[in-house]
Amino acid sequence: xxxxxxxxxxxxxxxxxxxxxxxxxxxxxxxxxxxxxxxxxxxxxxxxxxxxxxxxxxxxxxxxxxxxxxxxxxxxxxxxxxxxxxxxxxxxxxxxxxxxxxxxxxxxxxxxxxxxxxxxxxxxxxxxxxxxxxxxxxxxxxxxxxxxxxxxxxxxxxxxxxxxxxxxxxxxxxxxxxxxxxxxxxxxxxxxxxxxxxxxxxxxxxxxxxxxxxxxxxxxxxxxxxxxxxxxxxxxxxxxxxxxxxxxxxxxxxxxxxxxxxxxxxxxxxxxxxxxxxxxxxxxxxxxxxxxxxxxxxxxxxxxxxxxxxxxxxxxxxxxxxxxxxxxxxxxxxxxxxxxxxxxxxxxxxxxxxxxxxxxxxxxxxxxxxxxxxxxxxxxxxxxxxxxxxxxxxxxxxxxx
Numbered sequence: 001x002x003x004x005x006x007x008x009x010x011x012x013x014x015x016x017x018x019x020x021x022x023x024x025x026x027x028x029x030x031x032x033x034x035x036x037x038x039x040x041x042x043x044x045x046x047x048x049x050x051x052x053x054x055x056x057x058x059x060x061x062x063x064x065x066x067x068x069x070x071x072x073x074x075x076x077x078x079x080x081x082x083x084x085x086x087x088x089x090x091x092x093x094x095x096x097x098x099x100x101x102x103x104x105x106x107x108x109x110x111x112x113x114x115x116x117x118x119x120x121x122x123x124x125x126x127x128x129x130x131x132x133x134x135x136x137x138x139x140x141x142x143x144x145x146x147x148x149x150x151x152x153x154x155x156x157x158x159x160x161x162x163x164x165x166x167x168x169x170x171x172x173x174x175x176x177x178x179x180x181x182x183x184x185x186x187x188x189x190x191x192x193x194x195x196x197x198x199x200x201x202x203x204x205x206x207x208x209x210x211x212x213x214x215x216x217x218x219x220x221x222x223x224x225x226x227x228x229x230x231x232x233x234x235x236x237x238x239x240x241x242x243x244x245x246x247x248x249x250x251x252x253x254x255x256x257x258x259x260x261x262x263x264x265x266x267x268x269x270x271x272x273x274x275x276x277x278x279x280x281x282x283x284x285x286x287x288x289x290x291x292x293x294x295x296x297x298x299x300x301x302x303x304x305x306x307x308x309x310x311x312x313x314x315x316x317x318x319x320x321x322x323x324x325x326x327x328x329x330x331x332x333x334x335x336x337x338x339x340x341x342x343x344x345x346x347x348x349x350x351x352x353x354x355x356x357x358x359x360x361x362x363x364x365x366x367x368x369x370x371x372x373x374x375x376x377x378x379x380x381x382x383x384x385x386x387x388x389x390x391x392x393x394x395x396x397x398x399x400x401x
Contacts (some may be wrong), residue, residue, distance in 0.1 A: 001303075003309070009120070010114055010120070010133045011112070011114035011119050011120030011121065012119065013121070013122055013123045014037060014117060018292075018294060018308070019057070021306060021307070021308075021310075022155075022294050022297070022298075022306065023123070023290065024195060024296060024344055025303070026152065026290060026293055026294055026297070026308050027105055027123075027125065027290070029148065029151050029152055030099065030103075030105060030125045030148055030288065031103070031105070032151070033144065033147050033148045034103035034127055034144065034148075034152050036147075037101075037105075037127075037140065037143075037144040037147065038067070038101055039101045039102060039127050039144070039331055040101060040102055040103070041095070041102070041103055041104070041306050042086070042089070042102040042103070042104045043104065043106060044079070044082070044085035044086070044088075044089055044106070045079075045085075046078055046079060046107075046109075047076050047077070047078060047079070048058075048076065048077060048084070048085060048088065049074065049075065049076055049080055050065070050067055050075040050076060051075070052084065052085075052276070053077050053079070053080065053084055054087050055219050055275075056087075056171060056244065056245055056272060056275065057082050059079075060178060060242065061080060061110075061242075061243065062080075062111040063111075064080060064111045064112050065077045065078070065080050065110070065111070066078040066109050066110075066111055067137075074185065078102045078108075078109040079108055079109070080108055080109060080110050081108055081124065082106060082108065082124050082126040082279060082285070082287065082288065083105045083126065083128070083245070083269065083272070083285060084140075086102065086104065086128055086130075086285075087174050087269075087272045087273045087275075087276055087283070088128070088276055090130055090180055090252075090277070090281065090283075091273055091276040091277030091279070091347075092117060092277075094277065094279060096130075097182040098130065098131030098132075098281075099128075099129050099131040099132040099137065100129070100130040100131055101128070101129050101130075101191050101384060102126075102127070102130075103125065103126065103127045103128075104125070104126045104128075105120065105123065105124070105125040105126075106123070106124070107121055107123050107124075108122060108124050109121050112123075119291065119361065122289070122290065122291050123290035123291065124287050124288065124289065124290065125283055125287070125288040126266075126286065126287045126288075127141060127144055127205070127285060127286050128141075128284065128285030129141060129283070129284055129285070130273070130281055130282075130283045131281055131282065131283075132282060132284075133282045135220060135223045135224045135227060135249075136227060137284050138224050138227075138249050138268065138284050139224060139227035139228050140233065141266065141284055141285065141286045142159050142161070142224075142228055142233065142251060142285055142286070143228060143231060144286075145159065145253055145264065145266075145286045145288070146159060146232060146233075146253075148288070149255075149263075150348060152293070152297060152302060153297070153302040154255055154297075154300070154302070156232070156256050156297075157232060157253060157254070157255050158232045158233065158234055158253075158255075158256075159228075159231070159232065159233045159234075159251050159252070159253055159254075160233075160235075160236045160239055160248070160251060160253075161221065161224065161225070161233055161234070161235050161236070161249065161251045162221075162236055162237055162238070162240075162249075162250055163218045163220055163221045163234055163248055163250070164177070164240075164241075164246055164247065164248055164249075164250060164267075165218050165220070166212065166215045166218060166237055167212070167240075167249055169215070170208050170211065170212060171200060172189055172208075173194075173201065174244060175194055175198075175244075176194045176195055177240050178242045179193070179239070180212075180238060180240040180241075181241055181242040183238060183240075184261075184262075188209050189207075191209060192205045192206065193207060195208060196203070197335075203227045208212075209238075209336040212237055212238050213237060213238050214237070215237035216237075217235055220248060220249060220377070221235065221249070223248060226345075229263040233319075234319075239251075239252060241265055241267060241310055245269040245271070245272045246267045246268065246269055247267075247268050247269060247270045247271055248268045248270070249267050249268045249269070249284070250265070250266070250267030250268070251265060251266060251267055251286070251329070252264070252265040253265065253286075253288075254295055255300075257299070257300070258292075259298045261292060262292075263288075263289060263292050263293050263296060264286060264287055264289055264292075264293075265286070265287065266284070266285050266286030266287055267284065267285075268282070268284045269283050269284070269285070270282040270283060271305035306362025308359070309359040309360040309361050310339050311339045311340060311341045311359065312338055312339050312340065312361065312362055312363060313333055313338060313339070313340040313341075313361065313362070313363045313364075313365060313399075314340070314341055314342070314343060314352065314355070314356040314359075314361045314363070314364050314365070315327075315329055315333075315340060315341070315342040315343070315365045315367070316343050316347055316352045316353075316364060316365060316368075317343050317344075317345070317347075317352075318346075318347060318349075318365050318366075318367060318368040318369065319346055320346065322367060322368070322369070322372060325367055325372060326342055326365075326367050327342065328341050329365060329367065329377065329392075329395065332395070332396075333399065336396070336399070336401040337401075338399055338401070341361075342387065343355065349366065349368075350366070353380065353382070356375035356382060357382050361382065362381065362382055362383050363379055363380065363381060363382070364379070364380040364382060365378075365379055366378040366380060367398045368377070373391050375391065376389055376390060376391050376392055377389075377390055377395060378390075379391060379395075
């Protein structure tokens, strides 16, 4: 029998409990804020027809799509973002109440080169508003995203905003805009090289770049900034965003001290749904990169208050003779919503306490022959080391129910 390869595929991961808890905490916070802002949940399939996925976001991105044929010979692919599936959903469900506000939190897949902080399977969390041209929609998206950051503990998060209409003044091609998007990591060289490739002299290319960096806000940007007054926002006329489907307003979320990397981004994509359905529906959205969000929180120590274990209490088992007593206390605590577990094997008390300590469980309920005779339990607080003797009929008072 051939020995199985026990390692995950390159670019894919197992999430151990510690990391899974952090991800769960972030996702729950996102859901809470999104719901508070009136966004409704939506989920779409992992697989889409390649005809849906291709021709929407740009060749650079589409090279990374996992494409294959299924058993029926259909050309399909794994979704690489959550925006294209949303556009397909809207096109297929044209009786929705508009404006339609949705949030979506699911994994996506890209056949990218794995490296630090970049994986082939990763999670995104998106919010979008479909069916409104108003700058108030853009403002709501920006404010909600910054609201998430405040809830997670980021005090200096800032949304950088621009309008792609600025680029039309300089006749920039889509390829040159995509190269301009690389300036945060690589500087202006890729952008300048692309302009030269398109026929500009080195001097002309440099002049265009300098004019872009000095450009003033468009009328649409002026209105948007008045709507987000009081929030941490800034204007960067060279902000580009690398996806083809953006039409005008674009934005990126950044945190000082995080290597100037974006934790998420978005903007207006007013023509994308029309490509799929022929129906002209304006849209604006934002996407969080969950992995980067978690990494930035780890660097800033924002996970300090997360429980290391879901359980608050461990009920010990002295022997089979007293198992029924332990199970009664376990049932009582669980009925009151106190996360509890029971030690599953008989064992020495020290071993059971060590188990609880390693899992980060705060309380250990000790129920041995002496406690049974006296109709009481011993409760050990592992965080302080203190022990308390509590009558069985007073255990509810100890745990506050």
